[in-house]
Amino acid sequence: MSRISRRIFLIFGLLGAGLAQAQLSIEITGAGASRIPVSIAEFAGDAALSHDITSVVRADLERSGLFRIVPPSGTMDENAPVDYAAWKARGADALAAGSVLRAADGRIEARFRLYDTQKGEPLGGAVYVTGKAQMRMAGHRIADFIYEKLTGERGVFSTRIAYVVKSRGQYLLQVADADGQGAATALTSAEPIISPVWSPDGSRLSYVSFEKKKPMIYVHSLASGQRRIVANFKGSNSAPAWSPDGRKLAVVLSKDGNSQLYTVNADGGGLQRLSQSAGIDTEPRYAADGSSIYFTSDRGGSPQIYRIDANGGSAQRVTFEGSYNVSPRPSPDGRTLAFISRREGRFQLAVMDLASRQVQVLTDSTKDESPSFAPNGRMILIATETGGRGVLSAVSADGRIKQRLTIAAGDVREPAWGPFLK
Numbered sequence: 574m575s576r577i578s579r580r581i582f583l584i585f586g587l588l589g590a591g592l593a594q595a596q597l598s599i600e601i602t603g604a605g606a607s608r609i610p611v612s613i614a615e616f617a618g619d620a621a622l623s624h625d626i627t628s629v630v631r632a633d634l635e636r637s638g639l640f641r642i643v644p645p646s647g648t649m650d651e652n653a654p655v656d657y658a659a660w661k662a663r664g665a666d667a668l669a670a671g672s673v674l675r676a677a678d679g680r681i682e683a684r685f686r687l688y689d690t691q692k693g694e695p696l697g698g699a700v701y702v703t704g705k706a707q708m709r710m711a712g713h714r715i716a717d718f719i720y721e722k723l724t725g726e727r728g729v730f731s732t733r734i735a736y737v738v739k740s741r742g743q744y745l746l747q748v749a750d751a752d753g754q755g756a757a758t759a760l761t762s763a764e765p766i767i768s769p770v771w772s773p774d775g776s777r778l779s780y781v782s783f784e785k786k787k788p789m790i791y792v793h794s795l796a797s798g799q800r801r802i803v804a805n806f807k808g809s810n811s812a813p814a815w816s817p818d819g820r821k822l823a824v825v826l827s828k829d830g831n832s833q834l835y836t837v838n839a840d841g842g843g844l845q846r847l848s849q850s851a852g853i854d855t856e857p858r859y860a861a862d863g864s865s866i867y868f869t870s871d872r873g874g875s876p877q878i879y880r881i882d883a884n885g886g887s888a889q890r891v892t893f894e895g896s897y898n899v900s901p902r903p904s905p906d907g908r909t910l911a912f913i914s915r916r917e918g919r920f921q922l923a924v925m926d927l928a929s930r931q932v933q934v935l936t937d938s939t940k941d942e943s944p945s946f947a948p949n950g951r952m953i954l955i956a957t958e959t960g961g962r963g964v965l966s967a968v969s970a971d972g973r974i975k976q977r978l979t980i981a982a983g984d985v986r987e988p989a990w991g992p993f994l995k
Contacts, residue, residue, distance in 0.1 A: 597753025597965070597978045597985070599636060609723055612643040612665040616685065617650035618672040622708065626673055626683055629712025633730040634719065636752065638974030651686040657693040665690050667723055669715070671698075680704055683711045687719055696722045709755060729947045733991040734954065735769045735778055736965060740983030746780065748795065753978050759795060768812055771991045772819050779803070779813040779822055790824055792839060803841040814857045816883070823847070823857035823866055834868055834881070847885040859883065860903050867891065867901035867910065878912055892925070894932055900943065904950045909970060911944045911953050922955050924970060935972040945990045954988045
């Protein structure tokens with residue numbers, strides 16, 4: 574296993590150790606129009622371990638809305654001969670087979686290969702070595718491999734999501750696998766926690782906490798649990814957003830009057846003011862290339878989305894359709910902007926093609942907020958409300974694939990989808 578893979582498993586092991594658990598459950602409410610038929614054979618080796626890993630792989634692929642799982646015919650390891658014609662006749666365009674073995678030192682080794690049954694050729698494979706506690710991560714990594722080989726884009730099953738749960742008068746900042754499992758509580762507070770955002774390398778979260786009876790911005794290392802206050806100025810300190818290089822945060826401060834945009838170094842130094850308006854400027858988000866920042870402002874009379882150079886200057890208005898557009902989130906490839914738009918009294922997730930300026934509303938809900946792109950740009954995670962309770966929802970950027978994520982005993986808000994791990 575590579576040094577990078579070992580680091581990934583170490584980070585997730587530290588994250589989950591000794592922390593409170595509360596699992597999200599996912600309901601698939603929509604799927605892609607054309608799904609790729611794929612079979613995941615029961616891996617050979619240790620029967621219980623193999624079943625656990627193959628179950629994760631199948632669930633990941635099916636949950637994506639892009640794959641249809643063809644039932645396997647039995648156990649098959651990565652070195653077994655493949656009867657391509659037989660698998661093709663069963664309706665599978667692709668087949669994954671492998672084995673899971675327990676090493677002498679107690680670690681678990683998962684091997685697999687992926688085959689194209691239509692062309693009659695292997696597509697590659699990989700080996701993942703991990704401890705039993707991180708077995709699900711091995712399954713996610715296998716699913717990512719299959720997803721990328723069959724769709725041409727990176728999978729996000731091994732990424733993480735952060736969100737805030739309000740339960741029994743407490744606020745919990747939680748981090749979980751992208752499928753809602755393996756939830757770990759990073760912070761518990763009797764006061765609100767809002768606006769969590771991931772650092773570009775996935776090792777830290779920045780967020781706003783009211784634990785000292787006023788909004789202050791923190792940077793929190795997930796592996797060590799150490800926290801640093803990076804903005805505690807007079808008035809409100811809110812809406813942090815990481816620069817793509819992880820060195821700065823765009824923040825919103827009211828220390829000089831109205832809420833305005835500033836940048837601050839990740840260690841709390843180097844404060845610089847960006848915007849100079851008579852209105853309220855808030856909700857900054859860096860463009861993918863770091864050259865500019867999208868933000869919400871009422872400087873024109875109603876909340877709209879603007880863009881400003883990352884070093885400050887004049888701002889250009891981006892949204893013109895409708896009287897209320899907020900919470901800009903540029904896509905990872907810089908081509909699309911997700912935001913919340915009010916239409917006939919309904920707050921709904923919308924996306925704009927930044928080249929054509931065409932806007933598409935993706936949801937039919939009424940109280941959407943806090944959009945967050947998956948790192949491959951395929952899905953957008955939002956907070957919404959069902960039956961008076963906060964839930965998370967994920968919708969594909971074309972609106973076809975939909976999922977709902979809920980927790981049995983609590984409101985779920987403030988989602989943030991983490992980056993690819995490097």
